[in-house]
Amino acid sequence: MAAIDGRTRLVGLLGHPIEHTLSPAMHNAAFNALGLNYCYLPLPVAPAELGAAIAGVVALGFVGVNVTIPHKQNVMAYLDEISTEAQAIGAVNLIEFRQNRRIGHNMDGAGFLEALRRQQITVRGARSLVFGAGGAARAVVYTLLQAGSEVTILNRTTARAESLAAALCSAAGDVRLTAGPLDTEYVAALAAETDLVVNTTALGMTPAVESNPWPASVPYPARAVAYDLVYAPRETAFLRTAKAAGARTIDGLQMLLYQGALAFEMWTGQPAPLDVMLSELLKGRMHS
Numbered sequence: 001m002a003a004i005d006g007r008t009r010l011v012g013l014l015g016h017p018i019e020h021t022l023s024p025a026m027h028n029a030a031f032n033a034l035g036l037n038y039c040y041l042p043l044p045v046a047p048a049e050l051g052a053a054i055a056g057v058v059a060l061g062f063v064g065v066n067v068t069i070p071h072k073q074n075v076m077a078y079l080d081e082i083s084t085e086a087q088a089i090g091a092v093n094l095i096e097f098r099q100n101r102r103i104g105h106n107m108d109g110a111g112f113l114e115a116l117r118r119q120q121i122t123v124r125g126a127r128s129l130v131f132g133a134g135g136a137a138r139a140v141v142y143t144l145l146q147a148g149s150e151v152t153i154l155n156r157t158t159a160r161a162e163s164l165a166a167a168l169c170s171a172a173g174d175v176r177l178t179a180g181p182l183d184t185e186y187v188a189a190l191a192a193e194t195d196l197v198v199n200t201t202a203l204g205m206t207p208a209v210e211s212n213p214w215p216a217s218v219p220y221p222a223r224a225v226a227y228d229l230v231y232a233p234r235e236t237a238f239l240r241t242a243k244a245a246g247a248r249t250i251d252g253l254q255m256l257l258y259q260g261a262l263a264f265e266m267w268t269g270q271p272a273p274l275d276v277m278l279s280e281l282l283k284g285r286m287h288s
Helices: 023-034 047-059 074-078 084-089 108-118 135-146 158-172 184-191 237-244 252-268 274-287
Strands: 009-015 038-044 064-067 094-098 101-105 127-131 150-155 177-181 196-199 225-228
Touching: 009 023, 009 047, 009 252, 023 038, 023 252, 023 274, 047 074, 047 094, 064 252, 074 101, 084 101, 084 108, 084 135, 094 252, 108 135, 108 225, 108 252, 127 135, 135 150, 135 158, 135 196, 150 158, 150 184, 158 177, 225 237, 252 274
Parallel strands: 009 038, 009 064, 127 150, 127 196, 150 177, 196 225
Antiparallel strands: 064 094, 094 101
């Protein structure tokens, strides 16, 4: 890693806790690969100290910061400007400090979509099933709607899926968006006509690696791309089910990689070295 000196430009991650974040290793390897005098720092910030932390990184001359749990919503109160996407999603995960302004963005959706684009998967006109109705689902559903997909949100608590659908119909405008229960009967009724299935729940995540949002009694449709936001393990039970049916799969490291690359490019103005960044993510995941 290049020596840190008085000209080093600082970026970082605000979150609590952040002991297991893979972002510093990913970004610092990328900076080093391109010979850029930047340093990415993990910045543990308790919720009560968020406003002070934002003022602090501005005062210290940071180029920008990423924001993670539990600050993605509350940080919006401390910003001067928020992108259209971040407003619609209701969360910020990237802040740039430009011309004395604090500008909030949400790169989760763009990172999610970039993984599909890289695999030449057509979203416009596709019928998508999204499992889950939390913050990650909100970013994914909004992005799919903006890209021209028809979307059905399925959640174990149907009311949460319906609430998210109502909010995003308002934010995204004239769209085809429905909601329902994440159960065997509902999934079975929709499976044959589905082109893309996205798991935004924690089902399948370490340590509960055998949990699977896809009902065991419903054959997975080979035509439907399976995209799991879980990245530990990299191949989840859901992705194994889809792969066994002959479907294409995308793992959660892809979204993490591409949203990180977008932040890197915004801060540095340089194309992100994706191979270096992915290599670090793989090493970090193996040791986490």
